Amino acid sequence: MQTKILDTIENGIIITNQNLDIILWNRWLAIHTGIPSDKTPGNTLEDLFPRISFDLLKQKIRIALRMKSSTFTNARVLKFVIPIEQNKITKSIFKHMRQNVVITPLNEKEVSINIYDVSSLLEAQTIIDDQMKLLEKQAKTDSLTGCFNKNMFNELLTAEIKRSIRHNHIFSLIIFDIDNFKSVNDTYGHLKGDSVLKKLANLSRKNIRKSDMLARWGGEEFCILLPETPLNGAAILADNVRQKIASHDFGSTGLQQCSFGVAEYTLGTDENIIIANADKALYYAKNNGKNQVAIFKDETSVSWQP
Template identity: 30%
Template sequence: MNRQKVQEYKTLYLLAKALEQTDDMVFITDTNGIIEYVNDSVSIKTGYEREELVGKKTNILKSGKHTQEFYKKLWATILSGQNYHNVIIDKTKDGRLYYADLKITPLFDDNQTIQNFVATSTDITNRIEMEKKLEKMATIDSLTGIYNRYKIDDEINLQIARCERYKEVFSIIMFDIDFFKVVNDTYGHDAGDRVLKVLSQLISKHIRVTDIFGRWGGEEFVIILSKTGEDEAFIIAEKLRKIVENYTIDGKYNITISSGVTQYIAPQSREELIKKVDEGLYLAKEKGRNQVVVV
């Protein structure tokens, strides 16, 4: 065997070893998506033995989490001879869903006709789950499980932008718990935390799907009411006030809330809007608490 042949054999051997030992999943399919080759990582990650996959279509891994349009776009891309890159949700043999960073490359013959597809994918489930966890931490109040102040700020900005672009109205309610300090001082901070949690759950059950509810801080809360003028917002706030007034938490605690209500009027800033509704809340307390004031 001459030196060139030896070098070619060595190169092929190294390529084969690389395919088998890489941590990435590697599939080779024909132009109809029939699997012709998988490396060991595919079996390790998906739970399928090689013989269970070879000869089958790649849809054996479909998770059901993508639309038909998603797969149509994928196939349209690679059948046109272009490379494809996306994050896809697939399913293992035992039904576990996983996220994969997928790249598909068409292989051409000497006539520039597509002969096969090579797909490489990296399991990025841990990264995606961590990103979701961090996103949740950034937007969700850890005590009550509703949105936090940062998320409410963002949502108000979005509502303002929508209002200015599409001339849609929206209103906000700001409320807090009357004499909440008494609850903490009398029953302790654990009881106070329990009241905040149950109140959040109670309000969440009685607002609309489109309403955005969050904890502003301490015992203060904000509800953003899209496509809602101040008259309707007042009715909603009054309904919630009565629900809270007539509810006994854990059979022990009876609380009331005071609320300010205001409608966004362009060109207010977020800060101006919050200041105005806060004035409504202050007036509700000045007038004796357990009431709603529109400003």
């Protein structure tokens, strides 16, 4: 009678012991594994699935028996305990059924292993997670260049200021923009202009360090946040990026040049101050002949010379 009831349950039930001898294998398991219940007595799980190691299952059974309380596996962490290939008709994204498993001691030697199919749930969760990741990425990045967007950059800058205050670390900011970019758009059209922006972003990305953060500030203006970097180090990096851009072949739109403004964070000031300082230096570089790096130092902007 009890076995019949267990056969009506819509999840897998195995009654076993520490040696994994199968005492009961319900109908749900028989249907999903293709191993009939009457073939399981006298076998262990290892006999039925010789290519699978059940060491961790044994450990969980041991803990459940010692603790006299249930142990669990979660399908988001462990895909499955019993390998059950998904029915081809269901067209699941998972090859094997994802299982939440509860191992409950029945007495001093035996446990019941309850297996719940959570594949559909996890599939839905996976789709939602993927969509969320995409939305998060879209919210952070500039769709044209793939750089961080202005909002994200503001967040990164705020976080860097907090980090700087906490650890007394310095950092610097570079703001740069393309000289005479309006003429590119006017002469070659906006599609070509966009292509220049993309190429320039890629070129800049390749010439900064992994820890540096590149963002499109807007239009043809970009900025780079350089953690743990003093003013001089940031100016060297800016000049290197400047030279790489100036010598790059942008195809039909010809050579492009950029002007750079660099500022170092001063403890006790906020985001607006470092942005304004880098901006002042950029303005100076523009007015001083373009295609150059200017730094903001001692409350004034000056050309940077290597």
